[in-house]
Amino acid sequence: MSQPKKLHLTAFMRPVSLHTGAWRYPGSYPDANFNLAHLKSFIQKLEAAKFDAFFMADHLAVLNMPLDALKRSHTVTSFEPFTLLSALSAVTEKIGLAATASTTYDEPYHVARRFASLDHLSGGRAAWNIVTTGNPESAKNFGLEEHVEHSERYKRAREFYDVVTGLWDSFADDAFIRDQETGVYFDPAKLHVLDHKGESLKVRGPLNIARPVQGWPVIVQAGQSEPGKQLAAETAEVVFCSPRDLESAKALYRDIKDRAVAAGRDGDQLKILPAALIIVGDSVEDAKRKRLKLDSLVHYDSAIASLSVALGSDASKFDPDGPLPADIPDTNASKTGRAGVIKLARDEGLTVRQLAGRYGGYAGLAFVGTPESIADEMAVWLAEEGADGFTVVSPFLPEGLDDITGKLVPELQRRGLFRTEYEGSTLREHLGLPRPKNRFFE
Amino acid sequence: MSQPKKLHLTAFMRPVSLHTGAWRYPGSYPDANFNLAHLKSFIQKLEAAKFDAFFMADHLAVLNMPLDALKRSHTVTSFEPFTLLSALSAVTEKIGLAATASTTYDEPYHVARRFASLDHLSGGRAAWNIVTTGNPESAKNFGLEEHVEHSERYKRAREFYDVVTGLWDSFADDAFIRDQETGVYFDPAKLHVLDHKGESLKVRGPLNIARPVQGWPVIVQAGQSEPGKQLAAETAEVVFCSPRDLESAKALYRDIKDRAVAAGRDGDQLKILPAALIIVGDSVEDAKRKRLKLDSLVHYDSAIASLSVALGSDASKFDPDGPLPADIPDTNASKTGRAGVIKLARDEGLTVRQLAGRYGGYAGLAFVGTPESIADEMAVWLAEEGADGFTVVSPFLPEGLDDITGKLVPELQRRGLFRTEYEGSTLREHLGLPRPKNRFFE
Known part of the structure; x- marks a missing residue:
């Protein structure tokens, strides 16, 4: 064997x-x-x-x-x-x-x-x-x-x-x-x-x-x-x-x-x-909280710039503490990238600020739990x-x-x-x- | 002070x-x-x-x-x-x-x-x-x-x-x-x-x-x-x-x-x-013996080549276990170099083999005592x-x-x-x- x-x-x-x-x-x-x-x-x-x-x-x-x-x-x-x-x-x-x-x-x-x-x-x-x-x-x-x-x-x-x-x-x-x-x-x-x-x-x-x-x-x-x-x-x-x-x-x-x-x-x-x-984390929720805390420590100016790149659209005009707007204008930027951001916002129920922290921090593969x-x-x-x-x-x-x-x-x-x-x-x-x-x- | x-x-x-x-x-x-x-x-x-x-x-x-x-x-x-x-x-x-x-x-x-x-x-x-x-x-x-x-x-x-x-x-x-x-x-x-x-x-x-x-x-x-x-x-x-x-x-x-x-x-x-x-060394003589021993561990082929360079003359034809001959032919090589070798041979009473070991090993400034x-x-x-x-x-x-x-x-x-x-x-x-x-x- x-x-x-x-x-x-x-x-x-x-x-x-x-x-x-x-x-x-x-x-x-x-x-x-x-x-x-x-x-x-x-x-x-x-x-x-x-x-x-x-x-x-x-x-x-x-x-x-x-x-x-x-x-x-x-x-x-x-x-x-x-x-x-x-x-x-x-x-x-x-x-x-x-x-x-x-x-x-x-x-x-x-x-x-x-x-x-x-x-x-x-x-x-x-x-x-x-x-x-x-x-x-x-x-x-x-x-x-x-x-x-x-x-x-x-x-x-x-x-x-x-x-x-x-x-x-x-x-x-x-x-x-x-x-x-x-x-x-x-x-x-x-x-x-x-x-x-x-x-x-x-x-x-x-x-x-x-x-x-x-x-x-x-x-x-x-x-x-x-x-x-x-x-x-x-x-x-x-x-x-x-x-x-x-x-x-x-x-x-x-x-x-x-x-x-x-x-x-x-x-x-x-x-x-x-x-x-x-x-x-001690629980999946605890691990997720740690991640949100970590992402929140990325300065908003840097974070929002990274989110804008990922979206292919200027995210600085959105309400930081509201959800990602539904009507993000189409641009020439990668559609896959934008679709990924939208999916992430929906799956985890993230605000614009939280999303920005994710993209400004580390947006690659993660195991959180x-x-x-x-x-x-x-x-x-x-x-x-x-x-x-x-x-x-x-x-x-x-x-x-x-x-x-x-x-x-x-x-x-x-x-x-x-x-x-x-x-x-x-x-x-x-x-x-x-x-x-x-x-x-x- | x-x-x-x-x-x-x-x-x-x-x-x-x-x-x-x-x-x-x-x-x-x-x-x-x-x-x-x-x-x-x-x-x-x-x-x-x-x-x-x-x-x-x-x-x-x-x-x-x-x-x-x-x-x-x-x-x-x-x-x-x-x-x-x-x-x-x-x-x-x-x-x-x-x-x-x-x-x-x-x-x-x-x-x-x-x-x-x-x-x-x-x-x-x-x-x-x-x-x-x-x-x-x-x-x-x-x-x-x-x-x-x-x-x-x-x-x-x-x-x-x-x-x-x-x-x-x-x-x-x-x-x-x-x-x-x-x-x-x-x-x-x-x-x-x-x-x-x-x-x-x-x-x-x-x-x-x-x-x-x-x-x-x-x-x-x-x-x-x-x-x-x-x-x-x-x-x-x-x-x-x-x-x-x-x-x-x-x-x-x-x-x-x-x-x-x-x-x-x-x-x-x-x-x-x-x-x-x-x-x-424990005595000056003891230190000198260590040095001769060390120099003797340089292979003769390498050593004699280094001595020849220092003398500006082919030293391989000399008797290895005799003294440095008195009549070394004049060449275009550095007279200072040759004079240094001759002085060293005389001061320390070295054979050609011992001299060669010195030049093949380390011929720079030394404190031996x-x-x-x-x-x-x-x-x-x-x-x-x-x-x-x-x-x-x-x-x-x-x-x-x-x-x-x-x-x-x-x-x-x-x-x-x-x-x-x-x-x-x-x-x-x-x-x-x-x-x-x-x-x-x-």
């Missing part, structure tokens, strides 16, 4: 939270962006709960919104991912450490080296979240006037991946002999010079670091565009995505796994972990192949995280849906992923 | 040692390049001995020597500095953390960000060793066929420094209000957009991280060429240099301090710390303004380091030449350096 399928869980983190109102939530740590002690307590809780990985988001620019909205946001200033995750590697033992690194605004030699180093430092717990950097403001911090165009970014990303993985294979796993007697430190026959000359990149190598503990750090990808899905299918081992609901998640799951198989891969070697905001109701939902997603697990977004910290690790995880463990002990020492072992062979050596 | 002058001590590290024979020394850890536990023990010993900083050297290429020599060297593969120092920041509390970062093969936005992040993570202990990357093999790992030319590298380095320090000043020290009541996270009036457009670099900013704890991480420079000395005089707060002896050290000390004053700086705000290999004799020498260097302290190079680890922290440092402390407690919490406080003002804000 085969083992029952289990969920994989990673924690998607900006230090304070992804939700722009979270830093104002009672009991939160608004200075967590630059307070290592808080982050240490977060990751140690996640490790005690046996999470697969701690996943650090990233931005390469500050000015990605108008200053009046920006001044209310904690999300764009924080520790840099490699320095933070390296520090956290020294105070943890098992949990994976996923860092975001851009293929558009960095060099493959640097990226390969830092991930290899993090993998050695952590005993095989590193993962690379490949991003092409969507924020057009980033270009201006790296000598360019214009953002690099989308298809150009994806072409470079694919080549960048080949170069980085090739650099990781610079030394055979057994290249370093370190024979004090004969004085031979490594076997030169087990050193490969990559000598890559491609369309976007030219990198000789070899990398100045031994092959990573995991062979290659785990590859993570979040793309949902066509080239993004294709890149994920060809290269990713963990896919982080944002489906609206179970139906769209199942379609995306099948699409990406089919593409992976078409690219000659085993679909099981690619784990699909949709991002989900998780709010746990009791440990039991959320475990029920997650079990369905796993059984129906909407997900292999979740990229968990905490609503506010530390309380929202404590609810997840202290209440939801034990419920999942009771049902046999989540591990009670780590399977091994490396992130690949947690995820059930094979260690890649070295392409240049047996 | 003013305090008597004290030495500053930093430890210059490649994980195993700078000396190419060190990994073969009895009791050494040949795998320290990729073994965090060893490095943790090294830095904790240095912190217990109250060293100012742990200083990590760096390379951006492997193939900087012929493969037959390379295979015997532990020096070109190791952890990457930022990931390593960040991990070590989590297991230390006071000691400074100096990382090497290249101005030629990296982006100022990345460099500014990583140092700011390390400074926040460590509570104000970061230092940036500015290098322009001398190894011509590095270019090939970053898309270039040819190494960037020397004066071009230094021009870019100067501008790079301006951009990085400008980015560190993006936010006023009190920009982050984090007022949960009003919902204002930072004061937009205290955000500066750098908008740098120079000859070599174009960077908009602002940096996506709060101003570093130290204002700016401490600036370290190692240049000894004319443009290197000038860059150091204009920007450095710690100068790491390699004078042959006290006389040349005094001249260099005076030269760099005069240049700093001419550039409008206070000479005291620039600490000159020559690199010195330190070998401690008892704790008392080395403390005597250091006191003279300090009193005569040859140095404000030393960049200590350990001959082999852990034993050679234990001798320094356990025998030499206590002797220096007994004489009042070195601190017995840290003066404060930040590296600037250890070094007696002021916290730089923000150039854009009061």
Whole structure:
């Protein structure tokens, strides 16, 4: 009899939270962006709960919104991912450490080296979240006037991946002999010079670091565009995505796994972990109240602007404390978007102000309920192949995280849906992923 | 009455040692390049001995020597500095953390960000060793066929420094209000957009991280060429240099301090710390024996090639176990170099093999003796303004380091030449350096 399928869980983190109102939530740590002690307590809780990985988001620019909205946001200033995750590697033992690194605004030699180093430092717990950097403001911090165009970014990303993985294979796993007697430190026959000359990149190598503990750090990808899905299918081992609901998640799951198989891969070697905001309450109503409270902490000016974008119509003229008007004028904006807002307003009976808080805060997939109701939902997603697990977004910290690790995880463990002990020492072992062979050596 | 002058001590590290024979020394850890536990023990010993900083050297290429020599060297593969120092920041509390970062093969936005992040993570202990990357093999790992030319590298380095320090000043020290009541996270009036457009670099900013704890991480420079000395005089707060002896050290000390004053700086705000290999023995003879033993572990093929370069003449035809012949033919190579070799052979009575081991291992400034004799020498260097302290190079680890922290440092402390407690919490406080003002804000 085969083992029952289990969920994989990673924690998607900006230090304070992804939700722009979270830093104002009672009991939160608004200075967590630059307070290592808080982050240490977060990751140690996640490790005690046996999470697969701690996943650090990233931005390469500050000015990605108008200053009046920006001044209310904690999300764009924080520790840099490699320095933070390296520090956290020294105070943890098992949990994976996923860092975001851009293929558009960095060099493959640097990226390969830092991930290899993090993998050695952590005993095989590193993962690379490949991003092409969507924020057009980033270009201006790296000598360019214009953002690099989308298809150009994806072409470079694919080549960048080949170069980085090739650099990781610079030394055979057994290249370093370190024979004090004969004085031979490594076997030169087990050193490969990559000598890559491609369309976007030219990198000789070899990398100045031994092959990573995991062979290659785990590859993570979040793309949902066509080239993004294709890149994920060809290269990713963990896919982080944002489906609206179970139906769209199942379609995306099948699409990406089919593409992976078409690219000659085993679909099981690619784990699909949709991002989900998780709010746990003593009752479903209690959880919903927490969410309304959280959404209400997004400043109305920022919130109403986000709602207007989602509606494709200026929402600032509506009565904030009344229901969404029935006669919203038709525009050229996405009809799906508007229909979603209208459905949400009706389903949850939200006022304009509450709707605005939702769109200004976090409007993606959310599980809001009791440990039991959320475990029920997650079990369905796993059984129906909407997900292999979740990229968990905490609503506010530390309380929202404590609810997840202290209440939801034990419920999942009771049902046999989540591990009670780590399977091994490396992130690949947690995820059930094979260690890649070295392409240049047996 | 003013305090008597004290030495500053930093430890210059490649994980195993700078000396190419060190990994073969009895009791050494040949795998320290990729073994965090060893490095943790090294830095904790240095912190217990109250060293100012742990200083990590760096390379951006492997193939900087012929493969037959390379295979015997532990020096070109190791952890990457930022990931390593960040991990070590989590297991230390006071000691400074100096990382090497290249101005030629990296982006100022990345460099500014990583140092700011390390400074926040460590509570104000970061230092940036500015290098322009001398190894011509590095270019090939970053898309270039040819190494960037020397004066071009230094021009870019100067501008790079301006951009990085400008980015560190993006936010006023009190920009982050984090007022949960009003919902204002930072004061937009205290955000500066750098908008740098120079000859070599174009960077908009602002940096996506709060101003570093130290204002700016401490600036370290190692240049000894004319443009290197000038860059150091204009920007450095710690100068790491390699004078042959006290006389040349005094001249260099005076030269760099005069240049700093001419550039409008206070000479005291620039600490000159020559690199010195330190070998401690129970007697001077015992220390010398350790050194001969260490030098003998450099493979003869590599060693004799280094001696030939120093002599400007093929030394492989000499009798390895005889003295240096008296009639070495004149060549176009440096007469100073040859004279130095001849003097060394005569002063220490070394055979050709022993001389070769010296040049293949570490031929720079060295203090070899008892704790008392080395403390005597250091006191003279300090009193005569040859140095404000030393960049200590350990001959082999852990034993050679234990001798320094356990025998030499206590002797220096007994004489009042070195601190017995840290003066404060930040590296600037250890070094007696002021916290730089923000150039854009009061």
